[in-house]
Amino acid sequence: MLIVTALSVVVTRSLFAIVTLSGVFSLLSALLFVRMHAVDVAFTEAAVGAGISTVLMLGTLALTSRSERSDKKPQIAPLFLVVLTGALLIYGTLDMPDFGAPDTPAQTHVGPDYIERIPKEIDVPNAVTAILASYRGYDTLGETAVVFTAGIGVLLLMSGLARRRKEDEEDEGGSS
Amino acid sequence: MAEFLTSDFVLGRLNYWFFIFLMMIGLYIVIAKSNLMKKIVGLNIFQTSVFMLYISIGKVSGGTAPIFPMDMKVDPTVTYSNPLPHVLILTAIVVGVATTSLGLALMVRIRENFYTIEEHEIAEQEQEIMLSELGLKKEEDV
Numbered sequence: 001m002l003i004v005t006a007l008s009v010v011v012t013r014s015l016f017a018i019v020t021l022s023g024v025f026s027l028l029s030a031l032l033f034v035r036m037h038a039v040d041v042a043f044t045e046a047a048v049g050a051g052i053s054t055v056l057m058l059g060t061l062a063l064t065s066r067s068e069r070s071d072k073k074p075q076i077a078p079l080f081l082v083v084l085t086g087a088l089l090i091y092g093t094l095d096m097p098d099f100g101a102p103d104t105p106a107q108t109h110v111g112p113d114y115i116e117r118i119p120k121e122i123d124v125p126n127a128v129t130a131i132l133a134s135y136r137g138y139d140t141l142g143e144t145a146v147v148f149t150a151g152i153g154v155l156l157l158m159s160g161l162a163r164r165r166k167e168d169e170e171d172e173g174g175s176s
Numbered sequence: 177m178a179e180f181l182t183s184d185f186v187l188g189r190l191n192y193w194f195f196i197f198l199m200m201i202g203l204y205i206v207i208a209k210s211n212l213m214k215k216i217v218g219l220n221i222f223q224t225s226v227f228m229l230y231i232s233i234g235k236v237s238g239g240t241a242p243i244f245p246m247d248m249k250v251d252p253t254v255t256y257s258n259p260l261p262h263v264l265i266l267t268a269i270v271v272g273v274a275t276t277s278l279g280l281a282l283m284v285r286i287r288e289n290f291y292t293i294e295e296h297e298i299a300e301q302e303q304e305i306m307l308s309e310l311g312l313k314k315e316e317d318v
Contacts, residue, residue: 015213022217029224037241037257038231044269045227053220053276060280061213062286078208086200089192098188101231115242115256121179127242127259136263143267150274157281 019057026050040128191232198225210295212283216276223272227265234261 026049033042097104114131124130132140202225235257242259244258267306290298 001274016212018214018217022220025221026224028219029228032228034229036228036235038234038262038265039243041227041243041262041265041269044266045224048269049220050223053273056273056277056280057216060283062270062283064213067297074210078204082204082205084201085203086196089196089199093185093189093192096189096192098184099191099235099237106234107306114259115294118244123243124269127244129254131259131265133262143270146271147274150278153278155280157285158280162240 015061016058019054019061022057023050023054026053040126177214192229195229195232196223200229210292212286215295216279216283219279220247220272220276221269226236230261230265 026045030042030046030050033039033045114135115127118124118127120132122130122134124133199222202218202220202222206215206222209215212215217264229261236255240254242256242262275278287293290301292301
């Protein structure tokens with residue numbers, strides 16, 4: 001279903017439909033996260049990916065245009081590049097451990113250590129919360145910095161939007 | 177070579193291949209489509225498939241979500257999935273929204289200046305502007 005959604009993004013022309021499809025894609029991936037025992041990630045993806053992103057995109061659509069103009073005919077070069085990259089990545093997975101195997105490097109060093117220590121050191125039942133807020137608190141600090149920077153950027157880019165629009169209208173009124 | 181053809185080998189890696197396929201759809205949208213909105217949606221698809229790849233690495237079959245009982249008495253026979261990828265991806269999702277919003281804001285400004293969000297039309301307009309500037313310079317020289 002995820003693949004069908006992603007492919008329909010490729011062929012659809014209406015930008016409104018594309019934004020809705022991207023929300024659907026996020027919700028489906030949240031379901032997949034629940035299946036893979038990542039409930040916290042699923043919450044965030046459903047709220048942020050399907051919620052906030054879609055709202056932001058719809059807002060942008062309101063300020064810009066509604067549908068995609070006619071494309072040039074599809075070229076062969078991007079497709080070739082994409083297939084090549086995919087083939088290389090798949091070649092890379094040949095060395096990867098089996099899906100869900102408990103004896104992989106990822107499962108034998110840091111993960112069990114966290115699970116052992118959290119009940120003793122931090123009295124929080126949710127391991128993800130404990131790591132996020134305590135062991136890897138610096139990540140969240142960096143994340144806050146990124147979001148802050150992005151906020152400043154958006155504000156700078158959008159500031160004076162209404163004012164410029166008004167001036168434009170006055171100019172047009174004056175010239176005609 | 178024989179080990180590459182067993183069904184266990186293929187089944188164990190099918191999840192990676194599935195996510196790589198999704199990733200490549202996203203990449204194709206970003207490269208081949210000229211509409212900026214579509215590019216941003218493609219970027220989001222790419223990003224979400226990377227998240228799924230990470231989470232799938234953290235999964236342990238027969239395990240459960242890494243949430244302990246309320247009394248904090250952990251049953252040693254229960255296996256938990258690896259919580260570390262979850263934490264990293266939580267951070268990455270929020271950062272992803274920050275970049276998306278920045279891209280959307282840029283798009284609004286581009287639309288304001290060029291009255292279009294199609295990449296090839298923007299390129300045409302820029303070429304015209306450049307040509308006209310060159311033309312002006314030539315006239316000054318004469």
